[in-house]
Amino acid sequence: MENVIIIGTGCAGLTAAIYTARANLSPLVLEGRLPGGQLTTTTLVENFPGFPEGIDGPELIMAMHKQAEKFGTRFQYGVVEEFEHAGTHSRVKIDGNWVETKSLIIASGASPRYIGLDRERELIGHGLTSCATCDGAFYRNVPVCVVGGGDSACEEATFLTRFASKVYLIHRRDSLRASKIMADRALANPKIEPVWNSIVTEYLVDEAGEMRGIKIANTDGGTESELEVKCVFVAIGHEPNTAPFRGKLDTDENGYLVQTKGTATNLPGVFAAGDVADHVYRQAITAAGQGCAAAIEAERWLADQEG
Ligand code: NAP
Numbered sequence: 669m670e671n672v673i674i675i676g677t678g679c680a681g682l683t684a685a686i687y688t689a690r691a692n693l694s695p696l697v698l699e700g701r702l703p704g705g706q707l708t709t710t711t712l713v714e715n716f717p718g719f720p721e722g723i724d725g726p727e728l729i730m731a732m733h734k735q736a737e738k739f740g741t742r743f744q745y746g747v748v749e750e751f752e753h754a755g756t757h758s759r760v761k762i763d764g765n766w767v768e769t770k771s772l773i774i775a776s777g778a779s780p781r782y783i784g785l786d787r788e789r790e791l792i793g794h795g796l797t798s799c800a801t802c803d804g805a806f807y808r809n810v811p812v813c814v815v816g817g818g819d820s821a822c823e824e825a826t827f828l829t830r831f832a833s834k835v836y837l838i839h840r841r842d843s844l845r846a847s848k849i850m851a852d853r854a855l856a857n858p859k860i861e862p863v864w865n866s867i868v869t870e871y872l873v874d875e876a877g878e879m880r881g882i883k884i885a886n887t888d889g890g891t892e893s894e895l896e897v898k899c900v901f902v903a904i905g906h907e908p909n910t911a912p913f914r915g916k917l918d919t920d921e922n923g924y925l926v927q928t929k930g931t932a933t934n935l936p937g938v939f940a941a942g943d944v945a946d947h948v949y950r951q952a953i954t955a956a957g958q959g960c961a962a963a964i965e966a967e968r969w970l971a972d973q974e975g
Contacts, residue, residue: 670696670769672966673760675748678705679952680942681775682732683959684966688773689739691967696742696769698762700909703745704729705777706943707952709799711827716952725801728952748776751912753935756973760912770973771937771966774913774925775959778906778943778950783815783868791871795879795899800824807899809833813882815868816903822846822854824901829859836895838863840887863895871900908944922947931962937969 671693674684681697688695702708707725714722737743746762751772753759758772780798782788788796797803800814804827812832814825817839825837837854842864844851854860863884869892870883881896908924910917918926918934924947925933925940933940941962942955 669757670767671970672696672771672773672963673698673758673767673769674773674775675760676700676705676775676777676942676944677703677733677743678729678775678777678942679707679732679955680777680944680959680962681705681773682729682736683956684773684775684941684963685736685741685959686732686739687960687963688966689736689741691963692740693967693970694740694742696744696767697736698748698760699743699745700747700776702777702779704733706906709801710823711801713952725952732956748912751916753916753938755936758935758938771939771970773931773939773941773959773962773966774917774933774944775941775955775962776909776944778908780902781905781907782902783904785868785871787871787873790877791873791879794877795873796871796902797899798902800827800901803899803901804828804831807832810898811836811896812899812901813838813863813895813897814901814903815839816905817841817844817846818903818905819846819850820905821903822850824903825854825860826850826857828901829857832859835860836863836897837861838866838868838884840867841865868900906943906950908947910944920947930965931958932965937966937973939966 672695674697677699710725712722748760750761759768808831811834813836828835865887866884869885872881874880925945931939939962941958
């Protein structure tokens, strides 16, 4: 029986690990499909306090990982397949094996959302991606597009101008949702061409199965046109990673875990931190803050059980 299992190694999970490890709880941290979480797919993080020159996302995560390890955190690779709760403890199934724990901190984050068009799954890696940092350098001196109007879309579009000959920024409205600083930076870049009031309706694929362009429709009148792009970078938000908990833990209408008091969920000893529960702030620093809160709450809950 573990004291605490932490699911996820993004900012929330690693901060929870640092705190619970320093509290001598010897946490077991499960690293899932994207070790390090979303920060590993970003470049410079300019708004994490303490780094006036900014810090690379992967570097920040590696430092947190090292800090968690230093205090005795145990890490294990594995995806949680199932979850059960039995009043005083929980259990999770990892790669076919059940592991029991007195408390559980779910920090499994959120995954990129795709548009939902035909052939989408097969095109991922063949001119369709959600990660400019990972795939941008493959598309040098060719036109590409970014779909979305938030901070991610602006950040990805700006980053891609290092490689691509042109970056179309396709947004379904006529103004960006992104913060002013990021929107201004993107729109001032001569390589970025915004395509307003437009949605992607079809991926155009060549004989080799690679992206060669897209069809877009104007949201006003539905007029369709084609754009030649070698890669489509989708930045239209995220879905919380809650599959094993559905029907067992309360979620809101968008599938995010509901926190009842602090980071507590509706089940005793089960806490949620970061993007799996937070659809409002979704920042590295707020995820880290929730990881800290979940660790302190788990520690108090364990102490109450023993006392
Ligand atoms: P987001 O803010 O939710 O923006 C998603 C964008 O995609 C919106 O513009 C939305 O359009 C559009 N969209 C959603 N569904 C769509 C669909 N089916 N088809 C076409 N367009 C669609 O997501 P995000 O940009 O990933 O940002 C998430 C959070 O991370 C935010 O809190 C953001 O501030 C933060 N973030 C921060 C930084 C930074 O500070 N360095 C960098 C990246 C992200 P509408 O505008 O019409 O809704």
